[in-house]
């Protein structure tokens with residue numbers, strides 16, 4: 356078992372460790388070996404020369420062919436939902452599970468959670484990575500876990516009161532749902548909540564401010580994905596300025612998704628990860644499709660772990676409207692700036708009879724005079740396009756228990 360040292364660890368990966376990890380992955384994985392041979396690349400070459408791995412490859416290759424260890428060393432698998440086609444299956448050795456619990460315990464420590472906390476886990480169990488990951492980390496820390504799983508809001512509130520829950524883990528969609536329910540019922544004073552670890556989808560500052568205000572909690576944005584263990588592979592510190600990533604377990608590059616070349620710190624690009632010690636399904640230059648950027652400087656909190664920006668979106672949920680790239684994160688920024696705007700929105704892209712793209716942003720707001728005009732003007736400035744604005748009352752747009760869809764592209768492309 357590895358020890359928990361929240362503030363220890365390298366700020367940049369050791370080149371020898373990175374190379375050893377790639378060589379180990381290729382030695383064990385029939386798929387990676389064949390792939391490197393086909394590309395005419397040796398595992399001991401510079402990382403920048405190695406081929407990328409895509410989500411599609413991981414989804415299509417039978418996981419035992421991808422795995423870098425024999426099946427008898429695999430103790431568990433997890434799988435993410437397949438919105439298109441096959442599910443993605445990722446495998447874990449006993450050591451992988453142990454490393455994940457250690458990383459997740461570190462996340463809780465960064466969020467100020469201790470063994471005295473009672474942690475309610477309103478996230479998916481079963482094949483999903485969230486529930487078991489959140490639980491293993493909390494137990495490693497010595498906290499009391501309350502594994503309620505997602506959904507069933509009545510039971511969630513009942514357990515919060517009964518147990519005196521101080522911390523919860525949830526998607527931002529579900530956290531908002533709970534927060535609004537607590538507000539409607541006037542329950543906030545009866546609850547002991549103080550901290551929330553929120554992740555699995557991009558969420559804006561307006562949503563965040565609303566969850567924090569309604570529940571009286573401090574929220575921490577937590578990072579992860581099934582292919583990279585699951586949630587718990589990075590989190591904000593108390594400064595809430597970027598996500599610390601556990602660089603002793605994986606290396607991050609940020610690339611331009613079109614040229615595939617690295618971009619400098621501060622420039623938004625696609626997050627590419629290479630795992631350093633993951634045994635069963637290691638990743639080599641895996642294109643996550645998450646959009647973020649690297650910070651050039653160490654965090655003033657004193658952590659040796661580097662930071663990436665909060666996730667700006669996914670390279671596959673950015674859409675081009677009249678030749679301009681539109682990202683849902685741009686709307687989030689505007690909603691956090693304009694007084695009277697709510698946190699929830701949908702963006703609809705359509706094409707009119709003349710072949711012209713139309714962008715309609717449907718936003719919740721409190722209906723104060725001038726709000727629609729202020730939003731329309733700021734959205735046009737931020738996105739660089741004129742926008743049709745559809746202002747609706749707060750609570751009108753659908754709340755989801757898992758992830759909320761923001762962009763609806765109705766064009767026949």
Ligand SMILES: [Zn+2]
Nearest residue numbers: 592654656658
């Ligand atoms: Zn920090």
